[in-house]
Amino acid sequence: MEDRQRLEEIINELNAYKAQAEMLNQQVETLKATIADMEIAQETLDSIKGKKSPETLVPIGAGSFLITEIKNTEEVIVGLGSGAAVKKNIDDAKESIEEQKKELDNIMQKMVSDLTQISQIITQKSPEAEALIQKIEGTQGNPIN
DSSP states (O other): HHHHHHHEEEHHHHHHEEEEHHHHHHHHHHHHHHHHHHHHHHHHHHHHTTTTTTTEEEHHHETEEEEEEEESSEEEEEEEEEEEEOOOOOOHHHHHHHHHHHHHHHHHHHHHHHHHHHHHHHHHHHHHHHHHHHHHHHTOOOOOO
């Protein structure tokens, strides 16, 4: 009977690790999207810097946009998190975005490392579970355990 208990323990562990891996995968994908969004912001700032009244499209919802002119291409409002924002010049804004991007990239690398470790644990534990399954199936017809 202890083989069945050990198998149940391993399966529970594997399920927990797989759930954790799935969660980390989702978080990594979210970070990738956020970093891509920051790169777009940096490119946009580069493209408007120093231009006089460049035109841009402003989304208004339902796939619709307004064509507008940017009156101030020297300053931008930058989000700091938690609903706070500050006005910065273009170069300072790009620097802030770059710092945030590096921080998110470091977090993402840590998550990828954690994901690799979890995958290795799953790979190590799976054969043990398979061996126990084979052992239990082989002894089911035998009343002596």
